[in-house]
Amino acid sequence: MGLRELKRERTRRLIADKAFELFSDHGFGRTTVEQIAAAAEVGPSTLYRYFPTKETLVLEFVEESLMGAVAWFHEQPPVDLPDGLQAVIEHVLDQLDANPDRVRAVYDLADHTPSVSAQLNDLIWQFRNALADELTGRLSGQDPQLVEFTASLSAGSVMNIIETVVRMWVDNPDGVEVKVLARRAMGLLRGGGIPLPGTASCPGDNAVHGP
Structure with missing residues (x-):
């Protein structure tokens, strides 16, 4: 720089x-x-x-954490799909966990300010779509529709885990650790407790490829 x-x-x-x-x-x-x-x-x-806008001032830190994780993942080598999803989740949560007071302040403002809440939701969906695009480029298979479907479901799972984990962490500041919650969620995904698109859905490959 x-x-x-x-x-x-x-x-x-x-x-x-x-x-x-x-x-x-x-x-x-x-x-x-x-x-x-x-x-x-x-x-x-x-x-x-x-x-x-004032709303972008509130969400600047969250935006950097989310979109920065997608940019980071883009530079990573090939990896199995569940491992790649867990890496993205942990990268986001590492950034948020480094500044818990700011994360809680963001959610407090979002809870009391409709415009901040709306923009936070938009930002989360931008992250989901960017991650889906990245996964689509990494996955291979004979059926492009199946690849896109798998990437979209996987990105949605990541988005939901991050949202759920962060909300529980924000609401229970003394009761839970964000990384522990994330590992529990990924354990459910890997063990079938929560449906997860498997790499077997994309014939001919078992990994999400690097750029």
């Missing part, structure tokens, strides 16, 4: 961090873009170049 890109990333991170401080102190609805810009020592026009 060059110096210009590094500076932009630092500015983006500073704006998001200051926004979260203000949202936590004053509430989402009572915090203005002008207040966020002043706290980050940038102009409102600069803020809008990085974050077109």
Whole structure:
């Protein structure tokens, strides 16, 4: 990353961090873009170049965790489908687990702010679709429809596990560990407790291939 890109990333991170401080102190609805810009020592026009809406400020951390996992998976070598799905789940949860207070603040804002909730749901579906596209490119088989079907079901399973695990973790901050929950969920998938499309559904291959 060059110096210009590094500076932009630092500015983006500073704006998001200051926004979260203000949202936590004053509430989402009572915090203005002008207040966020002043706290980050940038102009409102600069803020809008990085974050077109207040909702994107709230969800920047979640978006990086989700879409960053898909980008990371794209660079990985071939792997069996269940192992690949577990790797993606654990990569996302590693990112979220590194900043639990921020994750809980996101969900608290989403619970009380319809626009944040709607954009969070959209973001989760963007992740699901991006992962399905990645899996479609990795799986091989004689029937393209079957490949697409398997990829879509697998991505949906990943999305549901992450949503369920994170919600339980958020609602029970002292009672559960996020990685323990994720491993339990994958254990159910692998053991047949939750239906999981198997690689046998895609003839001729037992792995999801790398780029």
